Amino acid sequence: MTIQHAPHIAALLARRDRLLGPDTPLFYDQPLHLVRGEGVWLWDHEGRRYLDVYNNVPSVGHCHPDVVAALARQAKTLNVHTRYLDETILNYADDLVRTFDPELSTVTFTCTGSEANDVALQMAQAVTGSTGLICTDTTYHGNTAAVSQLASVFTPVGGYKPHIRRIPSPDSYRVGAGLTGDALRDAYLSQLADAIASLQHAGLGVSAMLVCPIFANEGLPQPPDGFMEAAVKMVREAGGLYIADEVQSGFARTGEHMWGYRQAGPVPDIVTLGKPMGAGHPIGGVVSRRDHLVAYRRQFSYFNTFGGNPVSAAVGHEVLKVIQRERLLDNSREVGQYLRYGLRMLAQRHEVIGDIRGSGLFVGVELVSDRKARSPATQSARAIVNRLRERGILISRIGAHDNVLKLRPPLVFSREHADHLLTEMDATLTECQPNAG
């Protein structure tokens, strides 16, 4: 299908192709040219306003004035690296680690979530002496050479190396054998046992299991009860660490807890941070047990020129304070519940909605062309995402079949915004009838 673009958009696409290369990722059949953001709203070059139900990076709202002020204030005062002493980074680190369980007492600052996961993998190897890694079969954790080995959605350059083992994402909705409860949990655990045995058999050992604690890219499946506790126990018994990638699930996103790992159960050995940490300013981090950081630093003298600089620290600190001051954890929980209630009402009228999942303001709406067979309605999901964009609502989709609508607005999303979204979704679902694809 060749898509016609308006001349202004076609010109931008041509410049983009020339300067940034072909095939750079872009959203929507008709790409959006954005020029302004504020709170939950974005505006395009023609002044058209969009309700942002996708962007989790500006989790405190686009262009939050307090964050912009903190950024500008520190940028005009001092911005150097961390080989000088600085109180900004220490004040931020103090408040940040206080939001974790006490054993997770240290933080290593990076500039991106990819860098954070790269450090976490190195740290796990330094601690365990092993290299084997376990992740899920529908995942992505970043773009460095080491971290892209974990990706299942794109193949890394040069293909996969022998130290990766994948387990199916533990999904209680879409399972082949019709298992439920403990039997389902045990079926998933036996796949993990196979992965561990395979790494041990290959002489690689288990360095870590690295997962998003809410399985975001996997489509927010609900794991069977007791799965995470048992899985982490098995990994630790095999000598490996549990790394929780909180790049998507952290910073109050799930509404119930500041960190997704609390919802999942076990306290991780290492937690990685990114996306919403600086509301768009490039910050990431690795929160870990002190002994693990010591083991890593003994093997590698990590230094990051920009990581933890005073401006990044001031911005990160302000984002944390805004989350607390504006009670965004409570808002995420309350508006998230309200939104899921509204979606369940929609599901009564729209057969295409097969399942509604997630917590807080991270909601997955699984679309199916047949509720009984649970057949993924991938093409409908695509059409709905594009149609909602025309109606002024920005969402996306996730999951192994790309049939799960991803609703993940800035955390300042209100009931009124949810009502607006539900109204437009209702109209769009009526327009876009499900089909077999």
Place this chain on the structure above:
Amino acid sequence: MTIQHAPHIAALLARRDRLLGPDTPLFYDQPLHLVRGEGVWLWDHEGRRYLDVYNNVPSVGHCHPDVVAALARQAKTLNVHTRYLDETILNYADDLVRTFDPELSTVTFTCTGSEANDVALQMAQAVTGSTGLICTDTTYHGNTAAVSQLASVFTPVGGYKPHIRRIPSPDSYRVGAGLTGDALRDAYLSQLADAIASLQHAGLGVSAMLVCPIFANEGLPQPPDGFMEAAVKMVREAGGLYIADEVQSGFARTGEHMWGYRQAGPVPDIVTLGKPMGAGHPIGGVVSRRDHLVAYRRQFSYFNTFGGNPVSAAVGHEVLKVIQRERLLDNSREVGQYLRYGLRMLAQRHEVIGDIRGSGLFVGVELVSDRKARSPATQSARAIVNRLRERGILISRIGAHDNVLKLRPPLVFSREHADHLLTEMDATLTECQPNAG
């Protein structure tokens, strides 16, 4: 040697140890607590002023008002990722690639120099199908698992993998065999030939030679005439790419050219950018031939959440404009020449100065305890760096023996600043007599 610290500093060190872990890198026997920066000046917590002759990241001067204004303006307007269309990134990319040779026509934005080098290594592997890498024996190019394999100054976690080959940094000053001219060049080239043969023999092939074109971490050695042209030719004949790491040598630092590779000779296949690109804001980039970018993107769908976002692009663009508007390339050349002239005058009175190297405002002063034997005066270099800090001048040291004083101020450094530096260096060199160490 146990060093006593003032109570205020001891308290910061203790907090830092608790929150960031032990052994985080810090400058000076008496660490500096900085609170403000402006132009070439930094201030500590007691209001004491320091002339900054070290920091290359704020190359347009600390807290440049135009850069701060561009940062604040864009941060309050829009900050999202690159899956929407945006003119900020395109305007910046257009002006940036125009400063390179025409074949280097595309740019991929990252957040750090480490990420840029990580992408460059993946790109070289995607283009060549090989994995072997050649770098020098006194180097560091970043902290990701893949890029830390190139480091010789720290061992990577898990040790070195079999795809790395090191060549000696091509040094015309400190060579064992007393060779000069073409004989010296050929001696270095024969080491490169051995490295290539060894990678081919191992079945790894040559993916790339990745070097800083001015050999910054190696202590700014002057390569023998014709070395780089011949070396790059050999690498290309073996199927490999030439990656120039311009993280230190780029953005007008060397005074003669915007990019260090022009001083070295051959046009690279891939250029990586970092440090001064955003004057402290986390930006990096990979500038490459279009066909190489295409080969990479065919194998991996690279996306970087923060890379090339509108705020980073606006900041990077303003830094580039400031370099051009304030004629910092000319200033770097002129003040650099003036500074090296002054240092040569000092060398007439101070036997410890063995060699003065570099170009523009990147100057290496090699200290020796015996000019004839060229014995590295490592302990003197350390003492001088620390004594200059007490005298209000910030410098550092580099090289295989850590005996090369590194003078690398912001590019807004003037003749008056150079005079101030030379006066203080004269006094310090008088105080710190060379010793055998």
